[in-house]
Amino acid sequence: MPDVSLVNDFIVKLKKRKIEGSKATAKLTAELLRTFISQQRLPHANQAGALIDAVKAVGGRLIDANPVELAVGNIVRRVLHIIREEDASLTTDAIGELNISAGSDDEDHMYHDDHPGLSAAAVVAAARSTLRAPSLQTLLEDLPHSTTVTNTPSSGGDSEGKSKSADKSLQSRKLKHNVIEAVNDLIQDITTCHEQIAEQAVEHIHHNEVILTLGSSRTVLEFLFAAKEKKRSFRVFVAEGAPRYQGHTLAKELVARGLQTTVITDSAVFAMISRVNMVIVGAHVVMANGGVIAPVGMNMVALAAQRHAVPFVVLAGVHKLCPLYPHNPEVLLNELKSPSELLDFGEFSDCLNSDIGSGSPLLQVVNPAFDYVPPNLVSLFITDTGGHNPSYMYRLIADYYSADDMVLH
Numbered sequence: 001m002p003d004v005s006l007v008n009d010f011i012v013k014l015k016k017r018k019i020e021g022s023k024a025t026a027k028l029t030a031e032l033l034r035t036f037i038s039q040q041r042l043p044h045a046n047q048a049g050a051l052i053d054a055v056k057a058v059g060g061r062l063i064d065a066n067p068v069e070l071a072v073g074n075i076v077r078r079v080l081h082i083i084r085e086e087d088a089s090l091t092t093d094a095i096g097e098l099n100i101s102a103g104s105d106d107e108d109h110m111y112h113d114d115h116p117g118l119s120a121a122a123v124v125a126a127a128r129s130t131l132r133a134p135s136l137q138t139l140l141e142d143l144p145h146s147t148t149v150t151n152t153p154s155s156g157g158d159s160e161g162k163s164k165s166a167d168k169s170l171q172s173r174k175l176k177h178n179v180i181e182a183v184n185d186l187i188q189d190i191t192t193c194h195e196q197i198a199e200q201a202v203e204h205i206h207h208n209e210v211i212l213t214l215g216s217s218r219t220v221l222e223f224l225f226a227a228k229e230k231k232r233s234f235r236v237f238v239a240e241g242a243p244r245y246q247g248h249t250l251a252k253e254l255v256a257r258g259l260q261t262t263v264i265t266d267s268a269v270f271a272m273i274s275r276v277n278m279v280i281v282g283a284h285v286v287m288a289n290g291g292v293i294a295p296v297g298m299n300m301v302a303l304a305a306q307r308h309a310v311p312f313v314v315l316a317g318v319h320k321l322c323p324l325y326p327h328n329p330e331v332l333l334n335e336l337k338s339p340s341e342l343l344d345f346g347e348f349s350d351c352l353n354s355d356i357g358s359g360s361p362l363l364q365v366v367n368p369a370f371d372y373v374p375p376n377l378v379s380l381f382i383t384d385t386g387g388h389n390p391s392y393m394y395r396l397i398a399d400y401y402s403a404d405d406m407v408l409h
Contacts, residue, residue, distance in 0.1 A: 003039060006032060007058055014065035014072070022071040022284060023218070026319040027190045029062065029075040034183045037079075037176060047175050048087035055080055060408045068335040068369075070285045070293070070322045073408065077323060079183060080405040086178040189384065193317030194219050196384040198226035204313065204382070205232050209277040212269070212310075214239040215295040216246035217282025219315045223382075224280070225257050235260040237276060241295060242266055243341040243367065266297050273304040283316045288325050288397050290375030290390030292316075293333060296368050302377035311379040318384050321393065323401040326372065330407075333372050339365035 010032050019025050036058060043050050059076030066072065197219055205211065205227040211234055213220050224236060236259055240247040247263060254261045264272055279301060285293040292298070292314055305312040324331050339345075342365050351363035375390035382388075388396055 003035070006035060007061070011061060011065040014062065014069065017066070019069075021218075022069070022320050023190060023193070023317065025069050026071040026075050026317075027187060029072050030079070030183055030187045030190065032062075033058075033075065033079050034180055034187070037179055037183070040176070042176070048083055051083055051175070051179070052080055055083065056405075056408055063330075063408060067330065067332045070324070070331070071319060073324075073330075074285075074319055074322055075186075076408060077401045077405045078186060078319075079179075081400060081402040082182040082186070083179055084402050084404075086175060086182060090175060090178070190317065190319050193319065193384050194222040197315055197317065197382055198222040200382055200387065201227040202230040202232065204278070204280075204387075205234055207233050209234040210237060210275055211235070212237045212239070212273065212276040212279045212301070212305075213250070213281055214247060214266070214269075214297055214301050215241045215282060216250040217315070219317065220280055220282050221250060221253055221257075223315055224254065224259060228257070228259055235262065237262050237264055237272055239264055239266050239269055239297065239301065241297060244337075246295065266300070269297075269301050270304045270307075273308050273310060276305075276308075276310050279305045279310055279312045281312075281314055283314050283320055284370055285322050286314070286316050286320050286381065286393060287331075288323050288394050290378060290381075290393045291326055292373040292375075292378060293370050294373055296371050299371040299373050299377075302373045305379075306377050312377060313380045313382060314373075314378055315382050318396075318400060321383070321397050321400065323397050323406060333370065335369045337367040337369050339367055342367050 010028070013019050014025075019028060033055060037051065037055070040051060040054055055076065059073070059080075062076065063073045201223045205224070209232075211224065213224075213236065227234065236254055238247045238251045238254070238261060240263055242265075251261050251263045281294060281298060281301070283292045283294050287293070294314075302312050304310075322331075326333060348363060351361075375393075378390045380387050381390065381393060383396070385396070
């Protein structure tokens with residue numbers, strides 16, 4: 001049985017916000033699901049369906065632990081898609097082996113008469129849906145005894161049963177093995193997404209350009225540094241990203257890598273945008289319609305870029321591509337952070353006293369973490385797989401997710 005404590009510990013970390021960043025969250029989620037799948041004991045029949053149900057159950061708990069971190073749901077849905085693909089692949093291979101076996105049986109008329117093969121209808125039904133319709137394995141098990149084995153003395157019954165049990169166990173191990181290998185590939189893609197995106201930097205950044213960014217994105221950092229490594233000479237304007245001032249952190253890292261950097265206040269974005277050739281930013285999540293959930297202040301930057309006809313480019317690994325739309329009820333577009341990031345409670349203690357008439361504080365603090373940038377403000381997405389227009393994102397997302405897994409609750 002799976003180690004429940006691993007799942008519970010991860011849920012606690014998500015609830016307490018001890019895991020931050022889409023990449024770290026996505027990678028840890030994939031690793032947890034890999035361990036969870038490896039510990040699953042699958043039934044003899046409908047193994048993929050049982051595995052999908054188990055992953056959905058634990059995935060729903062992970063999503064509920066931190067609904068704002070949509071990377072968790074992205075990875076859960078990716079793993080479900082992997083299970084469906086691997087099961088379909090195994091079924092296709094099994095059907096191919098049956099066809100080969102049927103062709104060899106036709107060469108021996110007497111053997112063919114005594115051992116009828118699967119009907120065409122049964123094969124089509126198995127191929128059409130390996131989860132809703134009876135599985136190929138179930139169809140094989142329902143065949144008469146004479147279709148699968150030759151006539152043997154009754155004393156061979158025990159060995160026959162052991163053989164069937166061994167085949168079922170082998171199928172179970174093969175499905176799990178293939179799924180785990182595919183999840184390993186997914187983890188590798190998440191780990192190397194920065195490098196794959198950075199390789200495209202030289203195609204988009206040219207000499208003497210001025211780049212504007214906001215927030216602190218590792219993907220943006222590696223992208224800009226890769227352009228410098230290709231002997232591109234350019235300057236970077238970094239909006240400070242109040243109140244968490246993540247721009248200060250990014251500016252220090254850019255300077256440490258030898259890039260010419262200028263820090264500006266968030267309110268100065270419109271004043272400076274006329275000097276900028278391109279805006280390059282990271283993303284928290286990319287929605288199915290091409291909209292972007294990004295650090296607060298990003299919508300202002302996007303509006304400034306549109307007003308001055310400056311390209312607005314978003315860098316995002318494929319693990320950030322979410323198959324949901326902003327209007328989906330399970331999507332939380334924002335999260336309120338602690339008011340202490342904006343002001344000192346000691347200094348403003350008098351303002352926080354309750355009004356005698358209403359019983360509520362005279363001063364209230366709202367500190368949202370994210371902005372939503374609509375797709376019409378985005379010029380280009382650069383992902384692990386290359387550059388894409390916002391209108392293409394839904395087609396790209398369709399390659400990574402199954403329609404049956406959009407709702408996990």
